[in-house]
Amino acid sequence: MAEDKTAYRTYCNQVSRLSKKLRARYYEKKVEQLHETWWKQVKKFLNIKQNSVYSALDISPNTSVPNAINEFFASVSGDLEPLRPEFLAKLTDDYSSQFIIEVAEVETKLSNINIYKAPGPNHLPSWILRDFTPLIAEPLAAIFNTSIRQGKVPDIWKSAVVIPAPKIHPPRSISSDFRPISLLSVLAKVLESFVANWLHDLLDPVLDPNQFGCLKGRSTAHALISVLHHWSQTLDKRGSVRALFVDFSKAFDRVNHNVIVSKVIDRGVPHCLIRWICSYLNDRRQSVCVDGQYSNWLSLTGGMPQGSLIGPLTFILLIDDLRPQCLTHKYVDDTTLTELYRADHLKAECSYIFKTYMTGPLITK
Numbered sequence: 001m002a003e004d005k006t007a008y009r010t011y012c013n014q015v016s017r018l019s020k021k022l023r024a025r026y027y028e029k030k031v032e033q034l035h036e037t038w039w040k041q042v043k044k045f046l047n048i049k050q051n052s053v054y055s056a057l058d059i060s061p062n063t064s065v066p067n068a069i070n071e072f073f074a075s076v077s078g079d080l081e082p083l084r085p086e087f088l089a090k091l092t093d094d095y096s097s098q099f100i101i102e103v104a105e106v107e108t109k110l111s112n113i114n115i116y117k118a119p120g121p122n123h124l125p126s127w128i129l130r131d132f133t134p135l136i137a138e139p140l141a142a143i144f145n146t147s148i149r150q151g152k153v154p155d156i157w158k159s160a161v162v163i164p165a166p167k168i169h170p171p172r173s174i175s176s177d178f179r180p181i182s183l184l185s186v187l188a189k190v191l192e193s194f195v196a197n198w199l200h201d202l203l204d205p206v207l208d209p210n211q212f213g214c215l216k217g218r219s220t221a222h223a224l225i226s227v228l229h230h231w232s233q234t235l236d237k238r239g240s241v242r243a244l245f246v247d248f249s250k251a252f253d254r255v256n257h258n259v260i261v262s263k264v265i266d267r268g269v270p271h272c273l274i275r276w277i278c279s280y281l282n283d284r285r286q287s288v289c290v291d292g293q294y295s296n297w298l299s300l301t302g303g304m305p306q307g308s309l310i311g312p313l314t315f316i317l318l319i320d321d322l323r324p325q326c327l328t329h330k331y332v333d334d335t336t337l338t339e340l341y342r343a344d345h346l347k348a349e350c351s352y353i354f355k356t357y358m359t360g361p362l363i364t365k
Contacts, residue, residue, distance in 0.1 A: 054290060057174060066295035069164050070288035072174045076253040080302030083257040083282045091271040091278075099272060101144045101194055107137040109190045120185035121159045121287070129186060144191045151275030157188035159297070160286045160305045180253070182286065182305035189309060192280075196309040198273060199264075203313070206267050208320050213332035214312035223331050230327055230340060240341040248319070251333035252311055253303040257281045260314050267317075280310070 059068045115127040129136065147153060160182035171177035200216055207215070212223035231241050248254075260281070264274055286305070288295040304311035312332055319330070327338040 054171065057171065059174075064293065064295065066288045066290045066293050069174055069178065069290065070162070070286065070295040070298055073162060073164075073180050073253070073286070073288065074298040074300060076250050077255075077300055077302030080254070080256050081258055082301045083261065083278060087258075087261050087265070088275065088278060090265070091275050093272070094270050095149050095272040096270065099148055099198060099270070101141050101148070103138050103141045105194070106141045106144065106190070107133050109193060110137060110140075113186065113190075117186075118183050120183050120188070121161050122156055122185055124186065126186050140187065140190075144194070147191060148195075148272065148276055151272060151279055153188075153276065153279045155283070157185045157191070158280065158284045160184050160284070160307075161294070162286050162288045162305075164288060164290065180306055182307040183289075184305060184307055192309045195273065195276065196313060199269070199310070199313055202269055202273075203264075203267060203317065207316065208323055208328075208330065210323075210328045211316055211320070211330045213330065213334075214316060220331060223329050227329050227336060227338070230338065234340045234342070237342060242339040242341070244337040246335040246337065248333040248335075251315055252306050255304045255311075255314055255318055256302055259318060263317050263320070277310075 054065050057065065057068070059065060063071075110129050110133040113126045113130045115125070115130055117126060119125055163181045163183060164178040165181050167177050167179055204215060212218040212220070212226075231243075234241055261274065261278060264277060284300045284305075285297045286300060287297045304314050315332060316330075319333075319335075322328070322330070322335065324337060327340060329336045329338070
């Protein structure tokens with residue numbers, strides 16, 4: 001009997017300690033969730049109603065705000081020609097073991113997922129992918145390899161929920177006051193990361209060395225150091241610097257799919273990856289979400305989603321032929337063109353201008 005009482009007390013203490021631990025963990029999770037949404041909870045508790053930031057937009061009363069914004073976003077690339085099917089007819093089946101994704105690589109990617117980022121159109125929480133990595137890594141690796149081998153991307157992985165991020169508050173114009181941010185499927189971005197790494201390794205040797213954006217081993221710091229070095233070197237020698245700053249309008253939204261596929265073919269990218277890229281670009285669609293309301297789905301004939309991993313690389317490839325004679329520094333869609341004048345060139349130019357002015361019509365009269 002004494003032994004039963006001792007065992008009873010032992011188990012009671014264990015249950016008590018475990019319940020306290022679980023209770024503390026429960027409240028910690030509640031505090032973490034409240035930390036993320038505390039302002040929304042406070043406004044809900046105080047019954048504070050805030051006018052929508054989209055109320056200042058001039059939109060037809062028969063059109064909802066999400067549909068109006070989505071129609072404009074789709075119209076930006078509406079004049080571009082859809083991907084031509086004859087590209088696929090030229091491609092051969094050259095699938096190589098070089099492009100096989102191992103299960104361990106998928107596990108590494110899934111375990112490093114940021115669970116606080118919004119999910120894509122399938123609304124699959126990222127924490128499920130991270131916590132169940134040991135169970136789903138192997139079937140996902142099989143799906144990824146099949147997608148690469150067959151050159152096909154599932155339709156749901158080519159769909160995007162676009163969040164129109166206002167550039168100014170409140171936004172007044174749909175055409176100029178929004179930046180489209182695409183929420184893509186998390187699984188699509190995992191597969192895209194493998195393809196993007198392969199493309200980087202294949203294209204980096206042939207890309208413009210003056211491109212500093214979204215490439216391995218290059219950054220804004222490298223671009224700024226190079227620009228300041230050339231400018232300072234010329235100015236220290238009493239030369240002159242002329243600079244032109246160029247920014248492409250609607251850069252990612254105006255990517256021509258036919259030009260991209262033509263360029264990756266010319267640069268010797270394996271046909272199995274080109275076939276996958278064609279499937280990735282073809283029949284893309286998007287829906288705009290505003291204040292919890294979704295627009296109709298619209299198909300796109302051009303452009304790349306802002307938020308994808310291949311998007312910046314495709315635009316870099318699109319403007320890779322921009323290689324003027326003057327000094328050029330490019331960072332994705334920002335380009336700096338520079339003319340450097342040495343001191344002796346400046347003296348010769350000033351002398352020429354002076355002689356031209358002195359022998360002009362005013363002096364001869």
